[in-house]
Amino acid sequence: MRDSRTRSKSRWAALPLLVFVVIVFGVPMLVLLGGTFTKEGTLSTANLTESLQGAYLTALAGSVKLSALVAVLGGVLGTFLAQAVVTSRFRALREAVLTASGVLANFGGVPLAFAWIATLGNSGVVTTTLGLGAHGWSLYNFWGLTLVYLYFSIPLQVLTVVPALDGLRPQWREAAQNNGASTWQFWRYVGIPVLTPALLGGVVLLFGGAFSAYATAQAMVGSTVPLVTLKIADALTGNVLIGHENVALALSLDMIVVAGLVMAVYLPLQRRSARWLR
């Protein structure tokens, strides 16, 4: 009796949060959906069709390509770095790398772009010191963005896989060795299968981070590299034909669908890896 009263009462405590999210998050999302399917006051899919054509499609594809490349490269390199740190005998090294990863994974946005411009931009310190400009070096393209995005992606991957690598019990390796397995066989049949969910989960997170990044790209390349976030920003700030304002909303919906699909891969994976790595 008393228990059920507490229960119904405590449900009210979560109400403000839910109401807040419905209003502040739900309403804009509904308007986004509504605006995508409205053109000049009537119901239509014209915006969506337009957002999947020509320059807009190129931008969407460019974003997916960049994010996929960053996710895979960052995933692989981050895992190697994490393994190097986890197997190291130096406690201090491990702690330094993890703390630095925590900071660098959050180092994004405008400051990140400026740090790289100061390093490898046209008048950057490294560019001028090594005379890279004469060899046709430029940071302001697809590969430059990849290089810069890896700067926060690799640390993020380190943070994601270190707990998983810690969860690989030494006993498993010993058991495999006692049964005559080589290092390669241990990784092929034990290590990688156990780690796969965590690794893929990290890759998905990296994809999401690179896919939604706007500030770094805006500060670095302006609009020379076609990216969907830059196109949305362009359209929102009025840089679009009259009557086509809702294309920004349609592009946003495209982005949410892509991000949602990728995240849908992540959630079941995370549950599976949690089962092994307690």
Next chain:
Amino acid sequence: MASLTPQVSTQLAPATAPGRGGRPRRPRVWRGVVLVLAAVYFLVPLIASFVFTVKAPDQGFSLDAYGQIFSAEGFGGSLLLSLGLGVATIVLVLLLTLPAAVAVRLGAPGLRPVLEVVCTLPLVVPPITFVAGISTVLRWGPDYLASTPLYQTIIAVQNPDFPVVLVLAYVVLALPFAYRSLDAGLGAIDVRTLSEAARNLGASWPHVLLRVIIPNMRSAMASASFLTLALVLGEFTIARLLSFQTFPNWIYRISGSQAQVSVAVSVFSLLITWLLLLALSSAGARQRSGS
């Protein structure tokens, strides 16, 4: 934008006990190579940025760029605005998430999946699409709501001196991090026993929350606040597209005319983030060693 990520504790290392020795030497070589390459990749931009800011065309070395930060037009105003937004966001996000997190632990476990979904959504939906929705609401609002009191509200939240709309948006972005750190903090203390003991002794629910639970949650609340503050101080997408002059937006704006100063501010803001997160991880370490 900088997606804030949950911190991995630097202290949990029971699995890497010594006694893994006796392996061939070869792995040591690749480990060294990986670590050196990583050090080059991660340190060079930091060092180069610093060199860039202190390099003067004729004298060779000067810290002028750092001095100019403080006298640059708009620095104080935008930093104060961002700090104010940060504080308001922290207060609001804690007020909303703490009761909800406690409720899920104590009486309504059925709500947990709902909250998990609510706190995952802002991670799935890119900020730029969120701001596309918000700006459309703000644009359409005046057309449809001109005769209702909501119209005044929509105008009021866009006051450039203190844009409440940014606070609302940042609370949504900060929810996942705040909820997770608070939930982890609640998991570390025995909320049920504590609150039942307090209730049996005659404490009211607000009293339990204020005098029993919150004091035990100090470090989880601190970590939620730090993460939120770091997020607000670095957020660029929403502020720029709604045209409010926050700190990151200011850095972007001055970069056109004063490249050195803008890089100096970037270095400076990295240092601030670094200090915030160091404070955060040492607070976490203190709690762990205390419990």
